[in-house]
Each structure stands twice: as structure tokens, then as C-alpha cells.
Amino acid sequence: MKTNRIIKKSLMNNSRINNIVNFFSALLFISLAAFPVHANESSQHHSGKHSSKKLTNFGPGDHYQHNMAINLSEYKKVKNISKLASDLPKPLNRKQSEIVEIKLEAFEVISKIAPNILYHYWTFNKTVPGPFLRVRENDTVVLSLHNDKSSSHSHGIDLHAVTGPGGGMAVTKTEPGDTKTLTFNATAPGLFIYHCAAGNPATHIANGMYGLILVEPKQGLPKVDHEYYIMQGELYTHGRLGKKGYQKFSSQKMLDEHPEYIVFNGRTGALVKDGQLNAKVGDKIRMFIGNAGVTKVSSFHIIGEIFDRVYPEAGLSSPIKNIQTTLIPAGGATVVEFKVDYPGDYVLVDHALARADRGAWGILHVTGEKNDSLYFGDSDFSDDDNAHHKEH
Numbered sequence: 502m503k504t505n506r507i508i509k510k511s512l513m514n515n516s517r518i519n520n521i522v523n524f525f526s527a528l529l530f531i532s533l534a535a536f537p538v539h540a541n542e543s544s545q546h547h548s549g550k551h552s553s554k555k556l557t558n559f560g561p562g563d564h565y566q567h568n569m570a571i572n573l574s575e576y577k578k579v580k581n582i583s584k585l586a587s588d589l590p591k592p593l594n595r596k597q598s599e600i601v602e603i604k605l606e607a608f609e610v611i612s613k614i615a616p617n618i619l620y621h622y623w624t625f626n627k628t629v630p631g632p633f634l635r636v637r638e639n640d641t642v643v644l645s646l647h648n649d650k651s652s653s654h655s656h657g658i659d660l661h662a663v664t665g666p667g668g669g670m671a672v673t674k675t676e677p678g679d680t681k682t683l684t685f686n687a688t689a690p691g692l693f694i695y696h697c698a699a700g701n702p703a704t705h706i707a708n709g710m711y712g713l714i715l716v717e718p719k720q721g722l723p724k725v726d727h728e729y730y731i732m733q734g735e736l737y738t739h740g741r742l743g744k745k746g747y748q749k750f751s752s753q754k755m756l757d758e759h760p761e762y763i764v765f766n767g768r769t770g771a772l773v774k775d776g777q778l779n780a781k782v783g784d785k786i787r788m789f790i791g792n793a794g795v796t797k798v799s800s801f802h803i804i805g806e807i808f809d810r811v812y813p814e815a816g817l818s819s820p821i822k823n824i825q826t827t828l829i830p831a832g833g834a835t836v837v838e839f840k841v842d843y844p845g846d847y848v849l850v851d852h853a854l855a856r857a858d859r860g861a862w863g864i865l866h867v868t869g870e871k872n873d874s875l876y877f878g879d880s881d882f883s884d885d886d887n888a889h890h891k892e893h
């Protein structure tokens with residue numbers, strides 16, 4: 502009874518929200534049509550820290566040159582910005598729809614792209630990517646977004662799992678210190694990106710505001726031994742690759758589509774050592790992989806593995822088999838599944854391999870028995886490698 506009432510209430514709220522959203526969408530459309538270049542900046546919370554210089558920009562978002570002179574001490578320091586690849590909720594394993602409450606927090610922090618290279622990240626819940634959200638097909642999701650009072654900007658959320666204006670952005674644009682709530686029905690199963698779309702959306706994504714939401718199909722997904730959560734992203738720093746110290750965001754490099762860093766899970770080295778992925782010979786693995794972009798398409802590959810199954814572009818209905826490399830569009834995702842058959846370190850990459858040098862790599866470490874019939878050879882790789890170096 503109570504549940505029914507809540508659902509009714511949320512649907513009523515939805516229709517009321519929809520009316521309001523439609524009205525404001527129409528208003529927004531009219532104002533954008535009238536002033537295509539001058540989207541409303543005064544409603545954005547910029548703390549007056551931006552350069553007055555403007556970039557030529559014909560998009561509907563903010564067009565100021567994003568060049569903030571921030572005081573690092575005003576922001577929380579986070580030691581490790583990266584979301585652990587193993588940090589995601591377990592399969593839902595339920596037979597009925599539910600009302601799912603999700604709380605997210607837009608939080609700007611200072612953390613490290615690489616040792617001694619600091620960056621002003623904008624996040625959901627202080628990690629990049631943000632939390633892995635997991636709901637079931639036809640669940641009613643009540644998502645509240647709080648924007649921390651220390652934020653330099655307004656933030657919001659667009660979930661690609663949502664049907665409606667802005668994927669939720671139209672009702673979640675939140676000023677620092679405020680909270681907004683979006684209620685939606687997760688009608689379509691699949692793995693979807695979510696991201697902030699406030700102000701200049703590309704800037705908010707590039708700074709770290711993205712994550713994945715899985716809408717499990719009613720029948721669930723096949724059982725596996727390990728699931729992992731990985732997102733590729735790009736960082737546009739003023740200083741070139743490897744330049745030490747605090748690095749500001751460069752609007753110009755983003756417009757030019759020249760990221761200095763291309764990384765998995767927020768920073769260089771996130772999926773290595775303490776962050777590496779682990780498995781035993783015989784384990785079945787599933788990876789949920791998203792590409793935040795904002796400009797590059799990812800050619801996802803694991804060196805020395807073949808994906809038994811790929812769900813192309815994360816459509817969960819019909820996997821394809823025995824795939825080497827799969828494309829992940831900017832703002833898209835994929836799901837890959839495979840069994841690990843032989844021990845060793847398997848390197849995750851974007852096979853546009855120059856990007857590994859910009860940070861896009863990680864390790865899947867597999868332990869267990871060797872199988873000579875599968876793979877055999879003199880594998881003393883490190884000695885060969887040293888000999889090779891001595892020759893030069």
C-alpha cells in the first residue's frame with residue numbers, strides 16, 4: 502500500500518515536473534534561438550574566477566575561457582582520486598521492481614593526475630569515475646544531487662538511462678549548497694554513462710564528472726566470478742605531459758581535442774599495483790567499461806586476451822563472440838566477458854597505443870597453474886628486455 506502511494510506520488514510529481522520541464526525547455530529553446538552564442542552565464546556560479554577572455558564558441562553552453570585562479574586551500578584534498586575497479590555493487594538478484602533511492606554529491610577537490618601533478622577535479626562523490634549505480638529494468642529511481650557548498654560552479658546530472666529533457670539535467674542543475682531531485686523510470690536495460698551537463702558540459706566532463714549506471718535486464722546477467730568498473734577519460738592541462746605542479750584546465754586544448762592525459766579511472770597508474778585487477782586461472786570476468794571522452798573514441802583491448810563475448814555499445818541483448826578490440830564511443834560504454842586461462846599480467850589499453858604513454862593502461866593480474874598446451878615458450882621476458890637495452 503505504502504509503496505503504491507509512493508509510486509503514485511512519484512508519478513504525479515513526474516507529470517508535474519514534466520509540465521514544468523516542458524515549459525522551461527520551450528523557454529530555453531526560444532532564448533537559445535534568439536541568442537545562440539550568449540547562453541545565460543549570469544546564472545552560473547563562477548565565483549568571478551574566470552578570465553574575461555572569451556573563446557570563439559558556437560555551442561549552446563558557456564563560452565568563457567575557463568581559466569580559474571583558485572586558491573588550492575579552499576578545496577578538500579583527496580589522496581587518491583581514482584575509483585577502485587573492484588568497487589561496484591553486487592548483482593541485484595531480485596525478481597520485482599523497486600523504488601531505488603540514490604544520493605550523489607557534486608564535490609570539487611584537489612588531487613593528483615600523477616605524482617607531483619595536481620589538478621582541480623570536479624567529481625561525483627569525490628572519486629573519478631563517480632559511484633557505479635546499479636538498478637533493475639523498470640525500477641523507479643529517486644536520485645538526489647547535492648552540490649557541496651565549497652563548489653566553484655553549479656552542477657547537475659544527465660543520465661543516458663533517462664528518457665526526458667537533458668536526461669535529468671533540466672531538473673537537477675544545482676547551485677552550491679543546494680539539493681535537487683530527479684525521479685525517473687529505468688525503462689531500458691543497458692549500461693549507460695552519466696555525467697554533469699551544467700555550464701559548458703564538455704568542461705564539466707573533462708574535469709571528472711562522470712560515471713556509469715547499469716540497468717540490469719529483468720532476467721539479470723550471466724553469473725561471473727569478478728566484475729570490474731573502468732572508465733576512460735581525458736585531462737586537458739595547461740602544462741604539457743609530465744609538467745609538475747598544479748595544472749589548470751585548458752579550454753583551448755579541449756577545443757583542439759588535444760588532451761595531455763588519457764587515463765583509466767581518473768589518473769595515471771590507477772589500475773596498477775594497489776589498483777590492479779586480480780583473478781585466478783579459470784575465473785570468468787566481466788568488465789563494465791565507459792568512455793567519458795570528451796573527444797576520443799576508445800579502442801579497448803587487453804593484451805594477450807580475447808573477449809569471449811562483447812556486448813557492442815553495451816546493448817545487453819545480443820553479444821558477439823571472440824573479439825580482439827572493441828570501440829567505445831565518447832559518451833558510450835561496452836561490456837566484455839572472458840575466462841582467464843593462463844597466469845600472468847595482462848595489460849588493459851586503448852589500442853590507439855600512443856595513449857598508453859599518456860596514461861591509458863592498467864593490469865589484470867592472473868595467478869594459477871600454467872597450461873603448456875595453451876601457451877609455451879622461454880618466457881624470461883625481463884632478461885631479454887635488459888639484454889636489449891644493453892645493446893643500445
Ligand SMILES: [Cu+2]
Binds near residue numbers: 623655656657698710
Ligand atoms: Cu558540473
